[in-house]
Amino acid sequence: MTTSKSMHHTARKCIVIKLGGSTLEGLNNAFFSNFKKFQEDGYDIIITHGGGPAINRELAKQQVDSHTINGIRVTSEDAIDIVKSALISQVNPKLVYELNKAGISAIGLSGFDQFLLHANYLNKEKYGYVGEVVDVNTNLLQTLLSQGIVPVIACVGVTMDGQALNINGDTVASSVALAMNAESLLLVTDVSGIRINDEYQQQATPSNIEKWIEDGQIYGGMIPKVQGAVQVLNAGIPSVQIVNDSLLGTNITIQELSKVK
């Protein structure tokens, strides 16, 4: 029997975890134990993922060239089909399998599922078949989360005309965190956070980040991460971290740190 109470349950807090392509070759035990701890602490978890290395492999196999501008892959008509299949038919099911094998009830999704990631061209002249997120179907995510299911989202968006668009994994993670009003966004990558002059930073602020991009100390794939992080913090998401698969790394905070003497 359904009671009115269960129908009006309040949404639980959620954590969005983005797994970078470089971490998808195999997640370590620390990752799974942290994951289960979040669940035990009452958080719903949404996973989004990239798959840069898998895409590069497939593009090379099929001899399709691509290059990136500030961490965003310029995606031709030939490349988009390869990106779509690498992410949706290779990387996503592999990750979903790993999670289920570890006892996590996970379901694979892409932007196509109930228009989960409705996208428009970011700038077709400049980037080709690359999307920006227009809308996230949060109802679908809430429905799955309410059943104890972990959504695992491949970073492929869809236009209203049904065209697949390649969206950077970090951008998708930030969009999902914003749309879900997440408690925390974790960007899991192959480095232990932001490294400046050979030192990993425990903390960083938006103004540090702006300067580090300007002088070239943050480049390539780190750029969409920090840009997404700043956007998410500015929108009021309390916590954003760039971490390795043991979840150690840089905490990005909006507050300038008070100097301790």
Ligand SMILES: Nc1ncnc2c1ncn2[C@@H]1O[C@H](COP(=O)(O)OP(=O)(O)O)[C@@H](O)[C@H]1O
């Ligand atoms: N300041 C920086 N600190 C750490 N890594 C950086 C920095 N600037 C650029 N990078 C590069 O960003 C990479 C992570 O981005 P990316 O390769 O896109 O990872 P992912 O696949 O996890 O999204 C690092 O491996 C490193 O080469």
Ligand SMILES: CC(=O)N[C@@H](CCC(=O)OP(=O)(O)O)C(=O)O
């Ligand atoms: C538009 C764009 O840049 N899309 C990315 C999508 C995959 C991704 O983001 O993979 P990582 O998380 O491993 O970096 C790409 O084609 O590489």
